[in-house]
Amino acid sequence: MENMENNFDVIIAGCGAAGLYGAINLPSDCRILLLCKQELTLCNSALAQGGIAGVYKSPEDSIELHEHDTMVAGGFTNNPETVHILTTHAAHEIQAILDFGVDFDRTPDGELHRTLEGGHSRHRIFHHKDATGAEILDKLLKKVKTLPNVTILEHAMMTGMQKTDTGFSVNVMQGGSCTVYSSHFMILATGGIGRVYRFTTNSKIATGDGIAFAYENGAEIRNLHLIQFHPTAFNDHHTRECFLISEAVRGEGAYLLNCNKERFMDRYDERLELAPRDVVSHAIILESRRTHSDNFYLDISYKDSEFIKNRFPMIYEKVLEQGYDMTKEPIPIFPCQHYLMGGIQVDDNSETTVPNLYAAGECSHTGVHGNNRLASNSLLEALVFSRQAALDIAKKLPDAPKTFTAAEFPTKPNPQKIPKGLRTEIRQIMQDNYFVIPNKEKLPEGFRRITEIRDQLLNGNYIVDADYVEAKSLATVAYIILKEVL
CATH class of the missing domain: 3.50.50.60 (FAD/NAD(P)-binding domain)
Structure with a gap:
């Protein structure tokens, strides 16, 4: 019924x-x-x-x-x-x-x-x-x-x-x-x-x-x-979810600094810190190759401290929790996946x-x-x-129709939990193959392995729970991305 x-x-x-x-x-x-x-x-x-x-x-x-x-x-x-x-x-x-x-x-x-x-x-x-x-x-x-x-x-x-x-x-x-x-x-x-x-x-x-x-x-x-890689995520790679340092901080005059605490955007774009996000992210990666360092900073400490606290109260508190006072010192940053x-x-x-x-x-x-x-x-x-x-x-x-047809979602007998580590492997493949500047040498092998993982999830007898659905989604997304860029 x-x-x-x-x-x-x-x-x-x-x-x-x-x-x-x-x-x-x-x-x-x-x-x-x-x-x-x-x-x-x-x-x-x-x-x-x-x-x-x-x-x-x-x-x-x-x-x-x-x-x-x-x-x-x-x-x-x-x-x-x-x-x-x-x-x-x-x-x-x-x-x-x-x-x-x-x-x-x-x-x-x-x-x-x-x-x-x-x-x-x-x-x-x-x-x-x-x-x-x-x-x-x-x-x-x-x-x-x-x-x-x-x-x-x-x-x-x-x-x-x-x-x-x-x-x-x-x-x-x-x-x-x-x-x-x-x-x-x-x-x-x-x-x-x-x-x-x-x-x-x-x-x-x-x-x-x-x-x-x-x-x-x-x-x-x-x-x-x-995929947009935001140039100024807080550089704390202890967690997968990186705190964003808003574009507005640069909009209010913050400088980007390299490992030597020097401004560097003039080497890459005349708009300097206010260039669009993809330009700034590319510039940071190129500068990291030039300096052989992943250490980069965002510095607005030259501005009035009360202005900074009032304009960016959440960012101020967040970075203070991590041991940095943005009113007094530069904040460590690095590009990070942000938007699709x-x-x-x-x-x-x-x-x-x-x-x-x-x-x-x-x-x-x-x-x-x-x-x-x-x-x-x-x-x-x-x-x-x-x-x-x-x-x-x-x-x-x-x-619209006046009736509704309900689909059936059958389950297979004796399903198993998906193997551990598949999502971690997918994330690592994407980080290695397609981050800011694609790694063309690694892409074919990365795509082959992602295809293998996706086929395994689609065809295997697994318990359809949150872990399975998210792993299948990630494998599908990674598959489409790498297929498009190959």
């Missing part, structure tokens, strides 16, 4: 900015299931420090300038149509989150404060201290929790996804048991792929699950090899090549970022294109 309680108009996988904002913008009579892999506040959106870019009530800025800066950062490989959507919709989304109560920093006269980051020709970054993502996520969550049409499941791991003749079914593991939920439409807002690398600024849930499920269901994946420009290919409405399957946020490929994301365009993209998905679904809802 069909369990109507498990049927929804829309299932959204992911509770970051894209997932929450998508839910908010869907019609109020639309039944929505929001799947959160772990706790609600654990996502890459919450880690975003610098801010959200946009032209909003600014007489000194223009949409054309924002478009141009975005295209320059992306090497003019961006999709001009989606860049135009991104920049023209910015004012609407910024006003919307202000209406939800987002507390952006203001100047002494009460005006919204705009800061500058690498690659921007104008001050257009709105921020909440150095914890903008957490502030936006907090207010979006509060809004979603007031919506009676939204059911939120926390600690809900999607272990399977299938297309059906009425939409989609997902197998969700929660508290050790699995439940199948069905919907007419689905939005994947599952974030990035950071955990495919040994060191990343991403949260521990960023294993590319949505991308892997989309790929298995026939969706086109494009430009997954376009490629992903699940979508159109202007965020629909994938699989009808009624949508993707928004970091897991999607809208084309707005080109080869390299402009700083603080990520939160904006998450909002703009999740709303695009919601608006498109709203148009289709009246014609």
